[in-house]
Amino acid sequence: MKPLCIAVSGLHCGENPQPGSGIIRSLRRAWPGVHIVGLVHDVMESGIYVEDGPDEIQLMPYPAAGAMAFFQRLDVVHKKTPIDVLIPSLDTEIELLVHHQKDFAKRGIRVCLPEAISLRRRAKQFLPQLARNCGVAVPKSRVAHDALAAYDAAVVLGLPLLVKGPYDDARTVYSLPHAQAVAAHLLAEWGTPVILQRRVTGTEFNVLGIGDGQGGIVAQCSIRKTATADKRRGLGGVVVRDSKLDALCEALIRELRWNGPFEIELIQDAIDHRYVLIEINPRFPSWIDFPAMLGANFAAALVERLLESAPAHPLPACQPGAFFLRHQIEVVDDVSRYSGLRHDDVTPSSFAHPGFRLSAPFPGSPRDVSVH
Amino acid sequence: MTPILKNIQIDDSGLALNPVTGETFRLSSSALQLVRMLQQKADTDALLRHLLEEYNVDESTARRDLETFLSQLKQLNWVDVES
Numbered sequence: 001m002k003p004l005c006i007a008v009s010g011l012h013c014g015e016n017p018q019p020g021s022g023i024i025r026s027l028r029r030a031w032p033g034v035h036i037v038g039l040v041h042d043v044m045e046s047g048i049y050v051e052d053g054p055d056e057i058q059l060m061p062y063p064a065a066g067a068m069a070f071f072q073r074l075d076v077v078h079k080k081t082p083i084d085v086l087i088p089s090l091d092t093e094i095e096l097l098v099h100h101q102k103d104f105a106k107r108g109i110r111v112c113l114p115e116a117i118s119l120r121r122r123a124k125q126f127l128p129q130l131a132r133n134c135g136v137a138v139p140k141s142r143v144a145h146d147a148l149a150a151y152d153a154a155v156v157l158g159l160p161l162l163v164k165g166p167y168d169d170a171r172t173v174y175s176l177p178h179a180q181a182v183a184a185h186l187l188a189e190w191g192t193p194v195i196l197q198r199r200v201t202g203t204e205f206n207v208l209g210i211g212d213g214q215g216g217i218v219a220q221c222s223i224r225k226t227a228t229a230d231k232r233r234g235l236g237g238v239v240v241r242d243s244k245l246d247a248l249c250e251a252l253i254r255e256l257r258w259n260g261p262f263e264i265e266l267i268q269d270a271i272d273h274r275y276v277l278i279e280i281n282p283r284f285p286s287w288i289d290f291p292a293m294l295g296a297n298f299a300a301a302l303v304e305r306l307l308e309s310a311p312a313h314p315l316p317a318c319q320p321g322a323f324f325l326r327h328q329i330e331v332v333d334d335v336s337r338y339s340g341l342r343h344d345d346v347t348p349s350s351f352a353h354p355g356f357r358l359s360a361p362f363p364g365s366p367r368d369v370s371v372h
Numbered sequence: 373m374t375p376i377l378k379n380i381q382i383d384d385s386g387l388a389l390n391p392v393t394g395e396t397f398r399l400s401s402s403a404l405q406l407v408r409m410l411q412q413k414a415d416t417d418a419l420l421r422h423l424l425e426e427y428n429v430d431e432s433t434a435r436r437d438l439e440t441f442l443s444q445l446k447q448l449n450w451v452d453v454e455s
Contacts, residue, residue, distance in 0.1 A: 203393070223394070224394040224395075237394075239394065240394040241391045241392065242392040242393075320381070320389060
């Protein structure tokens with residue numbers, strides 16, 4: 001019998017680790033014989049080279065290249081290696097794919113995505129409205145579509161502030177010119193809008209879960225971040241269990257009728273101890289494999305739900321006190337490994353996007369040379 | 373007693389975990405005994421009697437130490453202000 005084939009994206013685990021490698025580790029815990037197709041945008045994605053990483057790697061166009069480029073390339077991959085399940089792990093990718101759920105069904109590829117309206121309602125710029133509907137606190141915030149508007153918003157909100165890109169990146173600013181400069185940088189890097197948010201001081205909590213699309217939560221695991229790097233990225237966490245936190249997350253997911261993986265980020269205000277909603281991410285977090293090591297395998301549960309053939313049994317609750325620390329290692333390979341991963345493999349239409357890199361993938365490696 | 377104190381998990385070495393916040397604390401042997409008594413709904417008089425019976429201290433010292441200890445627990449929100 002053909003082994004289960006699951007495609008996973010978001011394999012880079014550098015300064016800003018993506019969830020893909022953790023998802024793959026979790027899937028292998030559940031099904032050691034599973035065939036994993038790693039969908040990457042760049043041969044520098046470190047998860048390509050990890051021991052027990054993907055069985056095969058396929059280059060994909062960046063999401064900004066559009067849906068047509070994505071599906072053209074997916075068809076090539078799917079023809080070579082029929083994919084049963086796809087787990088997209090990048091915000092930008094999910095934003096693209098939610099509009100094309102039927103296109104996956106036509107191809108016989110199972111994928112779990114939220115409705116487009118649910119995805120939009122949890123976007124950073126619409127979060128205050130969602131939070132109001134659910135009776136959840138949010139930091140005062142303003143949306144700005146250019147640097148001057150960001151300056152004006154900073155005047156209204158007061159300092160210090162967090163300036164955030166629409167998908168990623170958050171920087172603390174302490175002066176109005178700094179707010180303007182950071183906004184200009186984020187607009188150039190991530191596009192519009194930027195979100196300016198009053199900084200909330202306190203401890204950060206993250207909740208990982210899977211929504212059933214009907215307003216319920218299949219399973220969830222809450223942690224307190226115990227160590228953070230720049231930009232609040234978590235380097236460690238400990239499992240917590242708080243009925244108030246659970247109720248708050250249930251209210252949000254019920255309101256959104258969220259389908260699929262999510263991560264809710266909150267800060268417990270150091271002064272009034274209220275939970276303040278910061279973000280809702282539409283995917284598994286990078287620490288997805290932590291609960292799997294405790295017996296609650298969220299990635300496998302998602303696949304089981306998608307396959308339908310296997311009943312999704314309830315995940316055990318993670319016990320408070322279990323903790324993780326991020327431990328980074330070097331991965332090693334030879335350049336011959338990526339010689340087969342050239343962008344030439346990707347369909348020509350994806351080259352139309354300027355963000356799709358054509359130059360040599362590694363610094364110091366030979367560049368493509370042509371004779372004019 | 374607050375719901376938090378009821379749920380505090382303590383091992384025999386005195387390591388206490390607040391499952392709501394994930395915070396851990398190291399309890400001295402005397403603090404361990406008092407927290408366990410509080411979890412079993414002992415009142416302040418019972419705690420004081422315990423200190424006097426188990427430790428070689430006069431009543432005023434025991435009372436002062438107990439007040440200090442309870443104020444620490446109040447700061448942690450483990451016990452109510454009126455406890």
